[in-house]
Amino acid sequence: MKPVRMAILLTLALTTAPLAQTFHFTAIPDQNTARLKERFDKIATYLSDKLEVPTKYIPVKSYSASVAAFKNNDVQLAWFGGLSGVQARRAVPGAQAIAQGEEDMAFVTYFIANTSTGLEASDGFPAAIEAHTFTFGSKGSTSGRLMPEFFIRRHFQKSPNQIFKRVGFSGDHSKTIALVQSGSYQVGAVNFAVWEKEVKAGIIDTSKVRVIWKTPTYPDYNWSIRGDADAAYGEGFIARVKDALLSMSDRNLLDSFPRAKFIAADNKMYEPILETAVDVGIIEK
Amino acid sequence: MTRASLTLLLIAILCAFVADIEVTTLDPWGELGRMAWGALTPDASVLYTFRNALLNTVTFAFCGISLGIVAGGLLSAGFQLTPVRLFCGFIRAIHEIFWAFLFLPVVGLNPVCGILAIGIPYAGVFAKVYSEIWQEADRRPLRGLPATASGLSRFLYGLLPLTLPALRNYTSYRFECALRSSAVLGFIGLPTLGFHLETAFREGLYSEAAILMYAFYLLIGSLRYWVKPRLIPLYVLLSIGLTSTAIRLSWANLTRFFSYEILPWPIRRQGFVDGSGDLSLPVDQTWTWLVTRFTDQALPGIYDTAILTQIALAATGLLTLLALPSICRHFASPLVSRLSHYVLIVARTTPEYILAYIFVQLWGPSLLPAIAAIALHNGAILAYLSGQHADRIQLRLDAPGRRADRYGFEVLPRIYGQLLAFLFYRWEIMMRESAILGILGITTLGFFIDSAIAEDKMDQFVLLLLVTAFLNMGIDSLSQRLRKGLHISIGSVKTVE
Amino acid sequence: MPPVIRLQNASVSYDRLPVLHDITLEIEDGEKVVLVGPSGAGKTTLLRKLFESVGASAAFIHQDYALVPQLSTFHNVYMGRLDRHGALYNGLNLAIPRRREVEAITPLLVELNLEDKFHERVSELSGGQQQRVAVARALYRDADIVFGDEPVSAVDPRQSDAVLTLLKQETRTLVLAMHDVDLALEHFDRVIGLRNGRMAFDASSTHVARDHLNELFAS
Known part of the structure; x- marks a missing residue:
């Protein structure tokens, strides 16, 4: 019994340890995921270099897990679909869509x-x-x-x-x-x-x-970031993340998404998605 | 007993008429062929890539079961109190995967989620089984302890050493279960074996899937060589050390989840729309919300869960009866019984969830893959236990020579009561599993729970979770009543749970 | 001085079947008493009744030893004083035997010829050895009154003398039930004969006549 009791105390002690200032992001697993980690680790390296903050990719198994991770601040940035982005930003006040693929305004x-x-x-x-x-x-x-x-x-x-x-x-x-x-x-x-x-x-x-x-076109994928990222990683951080995404030009990286390039986005662009989701009954209003 | 068995069978047949048991894939055999080829050509190179998942599978199991033992041991002390018993029944009635679903949005994607998901339901099981073991203990030696000694002292010097072998047996069996649970949790996103297994199966990378399955069998098959009582504290400490770095809990998340997100939407709506986050109680709307959730989701979910469970229950019984002769010394040659044993070991070591996942790939999402998975896994367990029981029977010298006669007139009548008790005992477990398989697209309660998660409706999720738990508790008490009414018992066999 | 044990018109029945009839008995401080009688006469029942009447501070040697087979000789003997310590001390002593307890228990085990079985699990011991462990436990309890139900039935004849002598020497008031009448008469001054749940006689051993005993054991 003794080691077990000690173990629990140890666990409790560790749970209150502060979070290391690594920047985390995830992406919805929308296609074959076998080599997803390798693909997105390259993006993590790119962001680490650009932002000068250690950046890590967190793999998830489902759309809902990516939303949950965003809500819990397990990740601060995520490559969402239109709907998952709306769900995530609704749950995290201040969260904003900062970029989308060139294709995403007319998906x-x-x-x-x-x-x-x-x-x-x-x-x-x-x-x-x-x-x-x-x-x-x-x-x-x-x-x-x-x-x-x-x-x-x-x-x-x-x-x-x-x-x-x-x-x-x-x-x-x-x-x-x-x-x-x-x-x-x-x-x-x-x-x-x-x-x-x-x-x-x-x-x-x-x-x-x-x-x-x-189908007729609609807005879809987007990069969304938590509003408290500036406070956690320094003033102007969100703008730097946005910059890093918009200036991504390596085909090798962009093919992971797959997008031609990223352009600026904002929350308002996804209102039609919210209305549709309410209409279908996926989101309650 | 005959009447009970026939009723069971009749219900299952009636259920089969209304059940959806179609094969919806066009080429199930071709896919099976590719799986078989993958099984023959395992790709060992990925093991290194997936080493962390293997390690996590073990560490989650160790931490989870430690939590279960401590919490369950404490709960068992008060198990004679009805509220404690109900509480244990409740936490036991919710499957590990559902617990993980609950913790995923609360504590996030970290080891705590997996450890709690294993530890909590296991605490309920340990509380129940430990208190049963203590009740059944030979209490005569306890008279030798001074009556005025404290309860804890009497326990340490009396009941604990007296029941230690039984406790150890059961706990080590349970550790094997914990490894299975830990692996399966990967299927919903925790970083254990199941994470990569799911990917491999989904994308048809069967050589990768095969090596992961082999690694899993090896892990479980070799348990008795590396899990020694003396080494366990070391393993537990190591496990905690290995998982600790990623652990982080946010109280804000916890309170937001439990005091806000799980409240029915109509209660939150007003405050959400005006941005204040205040709660109000529009009785009519809340009632309508509740009723539609029941009619649209809970009731259809319960219906399919019950149908699936009843068919699977009868199928498990039939499979057990069929498999039994092939492992029992009264019917099978040593070679045949040895081979059958290996087949059964594989069938019962593979978690139902993984079996069902494979069958869904083969046949598409209907009740068929779920029935096959549940019956195969449980049938293997029951055949093994009944086989042990049957092997202990000494046949009389002039027993019938024909095997069928010997089976029907000598062996079966002697073991049937216990077999039926085993079956009823696992009824609740099968129902818990039936609900879970909904995640794979079979429309049991799990399907609606998974949808609620996907749509980020925690109020709906918690409501359906409660429905599932109470359904299970109902089956549990029905099963107990039936066993009592039929005067059958599982004896001292605890590993059925 | 008042008697330390007193029973007045005690009757006991199991399932409405009377096993003890109307027993009145007093035992003084420091007395050594033995109950004799054929099996089924009610010796065990009377002994338990006496034990219950004095409360849990007394020690009791059970006919089936009531040992915890999975624990060592040392721990089974230590149990005699389980109520003198808190659960924490008891728990620690279970994990690592405290030196104080080891030193206190060792001489007792030497007297009872068990010193080489100190760490052995009780389940590994012979019946006679187990019985001596039960005796050691009762003595270690250091109680004013010790009850014993056939405490030497499994001990070989050469040793039973020594065990009884030790029991008499180390206890203040001793009440035993025995079926071996000769041994009983040899060691005890006061003998109580039981037959069919009634007291047949209560006399000093020098006054117990052969006839009394023959009558007691006649079928």
Whole structure:
């Protein structure tokens, strides 16, 4: 019993130890994550150099974990989706979106279908997807869940469960593509950037899965930072982080996201996402 | 007993009619082939990359179980008091993963989350089993202790040494469980083995998955060689030393979570909209909120959880009956029984969650993979325990020669009562597991809990968590009543829990 | 001086089956008394009744020794004084034997021929050795009154003499129950005969006639 008691005291003593002044960031795990750590460790090195503050990447398993980490100040900066960004900033007063990808102001979701369904590409909403099996991406994804669900609800005036034979949540965009390609689900909704990247990389068998609809555009991914970062890391820190992100030009680094480059952003740009989320019922108001 | 068994089977068959047990993937065998190929070509090179995850799996288990032993030991002292018993039942009724879900937003992504997630439910289990062990102890030697000595002294010199072997047995069994729990916690993001296992399975990197699974089996299989009673304090201290650097708790988070975020939204709405953060109590809206959460989520979740549990319960029983002859000395040759033993060891060492995860990859998210995973894991445990029981039976010289007759008329009648008791004992555990598997996309309670987390609705999350806990406690008390009514008991076997 | 033990018209029944009938008995300070009688006569019941009547400060040697088999000889003997110390001291002594206790217990174990079993687990000892551990525990308690239920039944005849002598020598008031009548008569002045839960006689050993005893043990 004795060592155990000592252990508990030790633990208690350590829990109150002050936090080392390392700057932490995370990113939503929106695509294949096997080498995520290696990819983002490079970003951490880049930021460490630019900011002259030790910077560390914290890997997470889910969108919600990245939001929780931001809320708890386990990370001060995060690469969020539109929805997770709204959720995180709502919970942390003073938090601000500081940058987004060039593509993110006009982001698009692709509806994709297994070719065995015979569904063809169309300009208008593909009403024929009704009664098929359908997979979203992560439950907390903007392009993989929120926006597709919004357009589906708007067209059918019913919830996805009432429309489709089966509704699934694949977890990430790469998995959505894999599931629709293998036929496990007939139709799916996927982030267009991940789709284009994987098509270019030759991972997708386009004889088995094809794009059948492109949604109207909406704002999506963003870098968000906690408002108390200035107080913790020195006056003007947030501006320096923003600068570091906007001046990132190494293709090798930008491909991790994948984005052409980063441009400035602010909280107001994501109001439509908030309204959509309230509409779909993901956020209460 | 026959009637109870048939009722159980009938309920399961009825459930199977309404259950969704479709295979939704198009090429399950091809995927299985790729998994098998991965199993044959493990990629040992990643072990070095994942060394921290392996270490964390062990240190979380050590710290978590230490917490469980201390807290459970203290709670067991008051276990005869109803509030304490209910409290233990409550913390036990919530699965480690759900505890981790609760702590993730409160303490963040750090070891404390994993340690608490293991330690708290284990404290409930330890409290219950320790107090059972103490109740069943041979109390005659206690008469030799002076009646006027303090309770603690009498415990130290009497009950504790008297029951130490039983306590040690159970605790070491539980340590194996803690390693399993610790590994599984990685699936939801803690930095243990499951973190990389999930990635590997999800992305079809089966050679990586295979080496991680082998490492896990090796870890558990080798326990008795490196976990020696004398070394345990050292291990615990080392574990604490190794986890300590990342530990940080924010009281602001804790209070915000427990006094604000978990309150139903209508209570917080007014203050949230006007920015004051004040609370109000609009009774009508709160009531509506509660009712819709029940009708839209809790009830459908309970329905699928119950359906899954009942089918899995019957399937576990049938699987046990089928597997039993292959490991029992009265039916199988030594070679066959040895081989069957190995198969069962793998089946019961692999956590249900991982089995279910693999089956979902193969068959898609319906109740089928969940039923298979629960039945396989639990069937392996029950077959092993019943097999031990059956092996102790001495058959009479003129016992029937035909194996089927011998099984049906000599062995089964003697062990059936205990087997049924084991099954009922694990009922609650199966239900806890059924709820958890919702995270994999099977629409049990866990599915709605996972959604609440994804949508950052802690009020909804806590409500569903309470529903899950009370459902489990209900099953636990029903199971106890049934065992009492049928006059069956698990005897002194504690490792069923 | 008033008697240290007094029982007046005591009756005991188990499951409504009477085992002791109307026993009245007084034992003076410093007396050495033995209860004899065939098995089932009520010796153990009477002994327990007497023990209960004087309170927990007395020592009691149980027929089944009531030892904790997983603990060492030393710890089982130490238990006799468990109520003299706080739980912390007791706990420390359990982990690392205190020198003070070791020094106090060693001479007792030497007297009882157990010194080489000091650290041994009690479960490893023979029946006779275990019984002597139980005797040592009762003596270590250093109580004014010691009760013993067949305290030498498992000890070999050569040693039982020595154990009884030690018990008499080291205690003030001693009450034993024994089935070995010859040994009882040899060691005790006052003998109480029990039969079917009633007192058959209460006499000085020199006055107990063979006839009395024959009657006692007649079936």
